[in-house]
Amino acid sequence: MVNYCSYYLYMNQEIKKAILGEGIISGYLSIFFSLLSLGAVICFLFPEYLTTAEFRINYPINIFRWMIFGGLVFSFLFAFLSLLLSKRAKFAFIGMALSVTAIILGGSNIEVGSFDQGAFSISLDWLILDILALSLIFIPLELFFPKRKGQSKFHPEWRTDLIYLFKAQLLIQYTAVAVKMPAELFFSDLGMNEVQDLVSDLPFIAQLFLAMFVADLFQYFIHRLFHVNPFMWRFHSIHHSIRYVDWIAGSRLHLVDILITRSFSYIPLYVLGFSNDVFYVYVVIVALQAVTAHTNARIPFGFLKYVFVTPQYHHWHHSKAKETHDKNFAIHFPFIDKLFGTYHLPSDEWPEEMGLEDESFPKGYLRAANLPIFY
Numbered sequence: 001m002v003n004y005c006s007y008y009l010y011m012n013q014e015i016k017k018a019i020l021g022e023g024i025i026s027g028y029l030s031i032f033f034s035l036l037s038l039g040a041v042i043c044f045l046f047p048e049y050l051t052t053a054e055f056r057i058n059y060p061i062n063i064f065r066w067m068i069f070g071g072l073v074f075s076f077l078f079a080f081l082s083l084l085l086s087k088r089a090k091f092a093f094i095g096m097a098l099s100v101t102a103i104i105l106g107g108s109n110i111e112v113g114s115f116d117q118g119a120f121s122i123s124l125d126w127l128i129l130d131i132l133a134l135s136l137i138f139i140p141l142e143l144f145f146p147k148r149k150g151q152s153k154f155h156p157e158w159r160t161d162l163i164y165l166f167k168a169q170l171l172i173q174y175t176a177v178a179v180k181m182p183a184e185l186f187f188s189d190l191g192m193n194e195v196q197d198l199v200s201d202l203p204f205i206a207q208l209f210l211a212m213f214v215a216d217l218f219q220y221f222i223h224r225l226f227h228v229n230p231f232m233w234r235f236h237s238i239h240h241s242i243r244y245v246d247w248i249a250g251s252r253l254h255l256v257d258i259l260i261t262r263s264f265s266y267i268p269l270y271v272l273g274f275s276n277d278v279f280y281v282y283v284v285i286v287a288l289q290a291v292t293a294h295t296n297a298r299i300p301f302g303f304l305k306y307v308f309v310t311p312q313y314h315h316w317h318h319s320k321a322k323e324t325h326d327k328n329f330a331i332h333f334p335f336i337d338k339l340f341g342t343y344h345l346p347s348d349e350w351p352e353e354m355g356l357e358d359e360s361f362p363k364g365y366l367r368a369a370n371l372p373i374f375y
């Protein structure tokens with residue numbers, strides 16, 4: 001009862017802060033929805049350069065038009081709210097200006113003309129859908145179950161993390177091809193037909209768990225190598241430079257780190273002959289679990305926290321203290337760390353500080369580019 005009351009009071013304060021604040025959050029929300037709508041309209045205008053051919057064939061165009069309409073409505077509503085509350089109207093005006101631009105360019109009535117696929121395209125469509133879906137899941141989680149209550153969504157490094165998130169999503173069609181390449185090039189003819197038949201005969205759910213296990217095992221070894229090999233650490237240290245761990249920050253990864261880690265995880269899935277359906281579901285699970293693991297949220301997982309990697313488990317991997325950031329390499333199953341002596345999960349404790357001990361590590365996306373390797 002006491003817990004419930006204090007939780008209720010806390011939420012009341014949070015909601016009051018959000019609603020009766022200074023109009024900053026509503027201003028950001030207005031800009032957020034207007035940017036999504038404007039981005040979607042621009043995707044309709046230049047599908048040959050800004051959309052992903054593989055996804056496009058399945059798109060429910062009418063639903064997307066309704067989503068643009070909804071985005072514009074929300075953008076204007078939050079802009080008005082921000083104007084009502086704000087001492088500075090800047091955010092509201094930016095949100096409205098972006099929304100008006102989206103409407104002038106066609107708004108929710110936009111049509112797609114005929115087009116030829118461009119030689120080079122980026123996945124702006126994927127970025128918009130991904131950000132929308134992830135924000136709907138993870139912003140409420142961080143708001144309702146915050147671990148570090150004082151950690152603002154707009155902490156000093158959120159722009160850096162956003163650049164990494166944008167880069168990873170916009171180039172997804174190229175990284176997806178690149179990570180499959182080593183598996184197809186070097187491991188296509190290993191004469192494993194019998195094993196492949198055995199795997200593909202397994203029921204879907206058994207295949208899925210097996211896929212998670214073998215991919216995590218391979219990921220474990222390459223992840224550990226990224227930590228112990230000084231040259232590889234230069235790439236992976238980018239991920240460990242996160243001081244404010246949250247759902248966006250998990251995207252802070254060097255491209256080399258992404259390509260090598262994913263390639264390693266996908267090789268066994270390819271070699272052992274898991275079905276395409278299992279592979280696609282696995283790709284969704286790995287993406288969702290990666291974001292969940294970084295979320296700044298104390299989600300009540302109960303005993304499942306000993307079975308699956310959770311935020312508490314992975315936050316220890318981001319601990320500033322070296323003895324704990326060299327633990328918890330697994331991304332799906334903690335027992336893999338137990339197996340190799342790198343497990344660390346003190347019952348209800350979380351790390352005090354996160355990031356790197358090296359204070360001179362360059363901060364910000366562009367400043368990191370001054371390092372010997374282009375970050």
Ligand SMILES: [Zn+2]
Binds near residue numbers: 223227236239240317
């Ligand atoms: Zn690591």
Ligand SMILES: [Zn+2]
Binds near residue numbers: 250294317318
């Ligand atoms: Zn991480």
